[in-house]
Amino acid sequence: MNAMKASAIVAKAAVGLVAATASLGAWADSEPVRWQLNMPEGVTQTAHNAYDMHMLMLWICVVIGIVVFGAMGYAMFKFRKSKGAKPDVDFTHSTKLEIIWTVLPILILVVMAVPATSKVMEQYTAKGHEMTVKVTGYQWMWRYEIVGTDVNFISRLDRESDRIRQSGERPDEATHPHYLRDVDKVLVLPIETKIRFVVTADDVIHAWWVPALGWKQDAIPGIINEAWTEIATPGTYRGVCAELCGKDHGFMPIVVKAVPKAEYQAWLAAQAAGDEVEAARIAATAPAPADAGGEG
Known part of the structure; x- marks a missing residue:
């Protein structure tokens, strides 16, 4: 019986691993999935830069690990005591080796630092932007202002999530798949x-x-920080406050919905006109299909 249970567990794990592998291309626009083995690629150039640097660093570390642990394993096997190996008590110094293991790490760090620095600098260059969004953090909600328009609203945890968390009920994943991650008013971009x-x-x-x-950008009282984005794929993308800010820190989610420009203009007009019903309808409508569209 125990063997049957073990086999079932192994089978489930294998299915999960296959599903995660198959979903690699969809991470850019999906929720985190079980057995996820890598960071998401994201839907902006900044996200792609971070992913590319992550993969570069990962493979450099993999190569270093193979070389170092391979050399250790070879040395332990080849020169073990049972084969009569004895330590070289006369070996004290090798200038050549010291130069190699000093220069080589420096070169590796330069190879890693140059592209990383250029991509970080690119992340903070907002020149040529077409619009500005002001984000203000409060305990425990967000205010969004589309600069140059009349759009100015508060976005907070949706009422149903708030009701469930305060009632002590156990949320149903089927009916509330985004429990504590939905808001009452979505930022449409x-x-x-x-x-x-x-x-x-x-x-x-x-x-x-x-x-x-x-x-991720810190929201600090009295200081204005800057960042930029250009979303390539329509979809709904969720986030959170990532700085401990008080007892309800975990209950101030972020929801950004990226839509085609025509839909955005319609939402902007509805917001400016105070038509919350139409604005909510546009925000709730499924995003236009795209090669990698969906929820994130």
Whole structure:
């Protein structure tokens, strides 16, 4: 019986691993999945830069690990005591070896640092942006202002999630798949548009973080931080406050919906006109299909 249970567990694990492997290409626009083995690629150039650097560092570390542990394993097997190997008590210094193991790590660090520095600098260059969004953190909600328009609203945890968490009920994953990650008012943004974000806070330090966009920015009272994004794929992308900011820190999610420019203009007009029903309808409508569209 125990063997049958063990076989079932192994089978489930294998199925999960296969599913995760098959979903590698869809991570850019999906929720985290069970057995996920890598970071998501995201839907912006900044996110792609971070993913590319992650993979570069990963493979460099893999190669270093293979060389180092391979040499250790070879030495332990080849020169073991049972084969009569004896330590070289006369060996004290090798200038050539010291030069190699000093210069080689420096070269590796330079290879890693140069592209990393250039991509970090690119992340903070908002020149040429087409619109600006001001984000202000509060305990425990977010205010969004589309600069140059009349759009200015508060976004907080959706009422149903708030009701469930305060009632002590166990959320049903089928009916509430985004429990504690949905909001009452979604930030709608256009795709293929360079958007500048200015981020601050009204009370304590918060941090605005949507993983699919590829960056996290601190929201600090009295200070305005800057970042930018250009979303390539329509979809719904979720995030959280990433700085401990008080007792309800875990209950101030972020939801960004990226839509084609025509839909964004319709949402903007509805917001400006105070038509919350139409604005909510547009925000709730499934995003237009794309090669990698979906939820994230």
